[in-house]
Amino acid sequence: MPVWLIPMIYTVVSLVCATALPRIEYGLALPFDLGISASAALAVLSSIASGMMALTGIVFSIAFVMLQFSAVTYSPRFANRFARDPVLFHALGIFFATFTYSLAAAAWSDRGGSGQVPAVSALVAVALLFVSLMAFGLLMRRLGDLQITNTLRYIGDQGRAIIGQTLATSAQGSAGRGGSRAVEAPSPGAVTQILRHAGPPGYVQRYDIPALIGLAQGAGARIKVECAVGDMMMDGSVMLRVLGGAGTVPETALRKAVRLGSDRTFEQDPKYPIRLLVDIAIKALSPAINDPTTAVQALDQIEDLLRRLARHDLADGRLADAEGVLRVVFPTPDWDDYLALAFDEIRVFGATSVQVMRRLRSALRGLAELVGESDRAEGVQRYLEHVDAAIENSAFDERDRAAARQEDPQGLGLTR
Template identity: 80%
Template structure:
C-alpha cells in the first residue's frame, strides 16, 4: 500500500468507529456511567480534538525541517528514506484518527438534550490520546536515527545485509563461475533485443530465477546489458537474447527486471558504499569541514570491504542445473569496489592528515586480511598511489611523515 494512504485509512476507520459505537451504546442502553457531566465530557473531547491538530502541525513541521537538514548535511538520497518511512505515516494516521474520532464522538454527548455521555466512546477518545502520546515518543526516537552515528550504522547494516543476501541468492546458479562446471559454447547469434520504453528509471533488481527459467525454456542465453543501479533511458538496451528455439515474450522479460524511480539497497552492494562516500566527501567540503565524520564513514566502508574481500565475487555468469550458462550480467570487480570506496575520499581529503591516516589504516588492514590473495596486489598498488599523492601534497615534511602512518582513529593512535 502506498504510504500516503496510511493516514487516510486511519482517518476513515476512526470516523466509522465514531459514528457506529455511540449508536450501538444508545441502542443497547448500557448502564455505564463515567461520573462526569455532559459539559465536562464535551470539553474533554473538544480539547483532545483541537490539541491533536495543533500537536500534529508542530510535530510534523519539526520532522520535515529535520529531514531537510539531513538532506543538506548527509545525502538527499538517504534522507528520502525518512520522508517515505511508514512509521512517519502511521504516526500521522494515529494523530488524525484521534482528532477525527474525538470530534465525531463529541457530537453524541448530550444528544438532543438528554444529558447522557456515551461512556465507551468517551473512554476510547481518552485512550487514543494516550496512544498518540506514546506514538509521539516513538516518533521522536525514530527521528533520532538522523544523528550521524545512527545514520552511518544504518547504511552499514544495509550493506552487510545485501552482501550476505546477494551471495546466498546467487549460490544455486553459480556453477558457471570459471567455466569449470559449465558448458561454454561459442556465443550464439542475437535473436532478441529488449529496449527500455518510457520515462527514465533505475534498475533496482533482477528476478534471477525467472530470467534463468525463461532462458532455459527457450534454450537460449540472456545477456543483461544493464547493471543494478543503472539509469535506463528511452531506447536503452536492457537485455539481449542469444540463440534459442523460439521468441521469449517481451512482457515476461520486462517483468523480470524491476525498475523504479530511485536506487535501492536490494542486490546492489555498491549503493551503501556510494552513500557512505557521499556523506564522507560532503563532510570534507570547505563549507562543512568535518573530517571526523569522514573517518566515521571510513569505519563502515572498511567493514563492508572486509566482507566483500572474503567473498568470491561473481563473474556475472549463472548456469541452470545442467551447468549450461543461461544468464550473463555485468558485475563489479574488486578494483571497482576499491575505486568507489576510496578514490573520492582520497581526492577530497588530500589536505587532511586525519583522513589520510585513516585511509592508510583501512588499506593496511585489508592487505593484512587478504594475505597472499591476488587482491592484495591491488591494495599494494593503491597504497603506493596514496604515498605518491602525499608526496606531492602541500604538507610540509613533518606532516607528510605523519600522513604516511596508519591510524584507525585518524588522529590519536599511531600504529
C-alpha cells in the same frame, strides 16, 4: 503498500468506529456512567480534537526538518529513509484517527438535548489520546537516528545484510535466488531479440533471477542483461539481448524480470551502501563543513564492508540452469571497482587532511593483511601506492607528510 495510505486507513477506520460505536451504545442502552455532565464530556472531546490538530502540525514540521537535515547534512539519497519511514506515517495516522474519532464522539454527546454521554466512545477517545502521546514520544526517539554514529551504523548494517544475502549465496554455488554457475559456456548464437526501455527514466533495482533463467531455458536461449543494478535506464536504452533460441521470449515477461524504480535501493546492490557512506564522507570534507572526523567514521564502516567483500567470491554474473547450461549473463562490479568506489573520491577530497590520509592508509594496510597473497592483493597494493603518491605530491610540509604516512585507525589517535 504505499506509506501514504497508512494515515488514510487509520482515518477511515476511526470514522467507521466513531459512527458505529455510539449508535450501538444508544441502541443497547449500556449502563455505563462516567459521572460527568454532558457539557464537561463535550469540552474534553473538543479539547482532544483541537489539540490533535496542533500536534499534527508539529509532526509535519518535524518531518520536513528531518528531510531537510538529512538531505543537507548527509546525502540527498539518504533522505528517502525518512521520507518513507513507516513510523512517521503510523504516527500521523494515529493523530488523524484521534482527531476524527474525538470530533465524531463529541457530536454524539448531549445529542438532541438528552444530556446523555456515550461513555465507551468517550473512554476510547481518551485512550486514543494516550496512544497519540506515546506515538509522539516514539517519533521524538526516532530523531536520535539523525546522529551521525547512528546514521553510519544504519547504512553499514544495510550493506552487511545485502553482502551476506547476495555474495554469500553466490559463493555457495547459486546466484541470488536461483540458478547455478555454468562450467562451460558454448557459443549461444546470434542476437535474436533486443529489449529496450520504454517510458520515463528509472533505476534498475533488482533482477528476478529465477524468472530470467526460466525464460531463457524455455526458449533454449541465453539472456545477456546489459544494465547493471543501479544503472539509470533512459528511453530507448538497451536493457537486455536474447542470444540464440528457437523462439521469441515474451517481452512483457522480460520487462517484469528487471524491476525499475525512481530511486536506487539496497536490494541486490552492495555498491549502494558504499556510495552513501562515501557521499557522507566527501560532504564532511567540503570546505563549507570541514569535518574530517566524520569522514574517518565513514571510513570505519567502509573498511568493514570491504573486508566482508574480500572474504567472498564476488558474483561473476554468469548463471546457469539446473543442467549447468549458461542461461543469464549480467554485469557485476569486480574488486577494483569496489576499491575505486570506496576510496577514490575520499582520497581526492581528503588530500588536505592528515587525519583522512592516515585512516586511508590504515584501511588499505588492513585489507592487504586480510587478502594476503590472493589476486586481490595487487589491487590493494596499487591503491596504497596511489595514496602514498598523493601524500608525496600534496601541499604538506615534510613533517606533515611523515605524519600522513603513518597508519592510524582513529585518524589522529596514536602512533602505531
